[in-house]
Amino acid sequence: MVHVRPSLIELQSYVPGRKVPGAIVLASNESPYGLLPGVASRLAELTGGLSRYPDMGAVRLLEALAARHGVAPGHIAVGAGSSEVCGQLLHTVSSAGTEAVFGWRSFEAYPILTTVAGGAAIHVPLRDHHQDLDAMAAAVTDRTRLVFVCNPNNPTSTAVGETPLRAFVDRLPEHVLVVVDEAYHEYADPSEVPDALALFGDRPNVVVLRTFSKAYALAGLRVGYCVGAPEIIAQVRKTQTPFSVSALAQEAAIAALQENEEVVRRAGLTVKERERVTHELRSLGYELPDSQANFLWLPLGQDSTAFTDHCLDNGVILRAFPGEGVRVTIGLPEENAAFLTAAAAWKTDAQ
Numbered sequence: 001m002v003h004v005r006p007s008l009i010e011l012q013s014y015v016p017g018r019k020v021p022g023a024i025v026l027a028s029n030e031s032p033y034g035l036l037p038g039v040a041s042r043l044a045e046l047t048g049g050l051s052r053y054p055d056m057g058a059v060r061l062l063e064a065l066a067a068r069h070g071v072a073p074g075h076i077a078v079g080a081g082s083s084e085v086c087g088q089l090l091h092t093v094s095s096a097g098t099e100a101v102f103g104w105r106s107f108e109a110y111p112i113l114t115t116v117a118g119g120a121a122i123h124v125p126l127r128d129h130h131q132d133l134d135a136m137a138a139a140v141t142d143r144t145r146l147v148f149v150c151n152p153n154n155p156t157s158t159a160v161g162e163t164p165l166r167a168f169v170d171r172l173p174e175h176v177l178v179v180v181d182e183a184y185h186e187y188a189d190p191s192e193v194p195d196a197l198a199l200f201g202d203r204p205n206v207v208v209l210r211t212f213s214k215a216y217a218l219a220g221l222r223v224g225y226c227v228g229a230p231e232i233i234a235q236v237r238k239t240q241t242p243f244s245v246s247a248l249a250q251e252a253a254i255a256a257l258q259e260n261e262e263v264v265r266r267a268g269l270t271v272k273e274r275e276r277v278t279h280e281l282r283s284l285g286y287e288l289p290d291s292q293a294n295f296l297w298l299p300l301g302q303d304s305t306a307f308t309d310h311c312l313d314n315g316v317i318l319r320a321f322p323g324e325g326v327r328v329t330i331g332l333p334e335e336n337a338a339f340l341t342a343a344a345a346w347k348t349d350a351q
């Protein structure tokens with residue numbers, strides 16, 4: 001029998017959102033609008049070159065991202081989705097006996113990737129659906145190497161404001177890498193949710209994580225990146241699986257960056273729908289926190305699985321976190337309407 005790492009045997013696998021043919025999918029926080037126009041045409045041009053390896057250094061993508069963020073390319077590392085970059089960051093700092101701290105519940109890959117990188121995952125309970133920054137700071141010890149702040153938080157949709165985030169980062173020892181995961185940044189209200197790049201661009205121990213999977217509508221092509229000090233970025237780059245960002249993914253990301261106006265327009269549509277669906281749900285008697293992301297959190301506790309099954313019976317796939325809540329991605333208006341009809345029927349049935 002092969003000797004497998006004991007920590008892996010205990011580990012729960014990542015559970016992806018369900019896909020059922022013909023059903024409306026509001027379970028994976030994807031963009032409902034399809035590829036950005038310039039991306040579709042660029043991808044069609046590229047297929048002839050796919051027998052070759054991609055540019056391992058992703059030079060043109062790094063240049064485009066550097067121009068976007070007003071930094072030198074040496075401040076940026078890319079990966080196959082920000083999931084891979086999360087893993088890279090953990091591999092950069094973890095070893096046996098080290099810990100990574102994060103609020104819980106949060107992005108489900110954090111504990112998995114921490115364990116795979118050989119560290120121990122420290123789950124700090126949320127308070128009222130928010131990351132409890134005081135408790136997270138208190139959980140930092142000599143063993144801590146990395147802290148994730150998921151802003152806004154998946155799956156609870158809440159965000160940390162500028163003043164508490166700055167105070168939190170100021171409190172942490174400088175040897176701890178703070179990763180501000182901004183996967184849903186484009187959907188957040190800039191007057192309430194800070195841009196961590198603007199806030200911490202000069203800190204050697206803060207990196208900001210972004211993805212092309214959400215507002216840039218490229219979840220299927222797998223591109224994400226982090227921005228931070230060149231000293232740490234140089235080490236993060238060493239942990240990337242060689243050639244993990246395909247040529248299609250690199251070119252699609254470059255084309256998507258040129259479509260900023262459309263990205264902003266679509267994010268605006270999603271935010272408008274988010275506010276409408278939130279309002280309707282509250283009118284139906286549901287309690288839910290204000291969302292800063294492209295999804296809502298319904299803290300239904302023990303009813304979470306039954307509610308999700310009920311919605312599936314009505315043709316809408318959601319994401320249940322059994323015993324805790326249900327995450328509902330904001331889709332197209334007609335998809336959201338189908339969800340609201342199912343949510344209304346649930347309340348009627350319960351009377």
Ligand code: PMP
Nearest residue numbers: 081082083107154183211213224
């Ligand atoms: N961070 C957060 C908070 C997420 O919710 C997700 C995706 N669900 C990711 C990172 C990873 O996304 P991707 O790997 O597609 O970039």
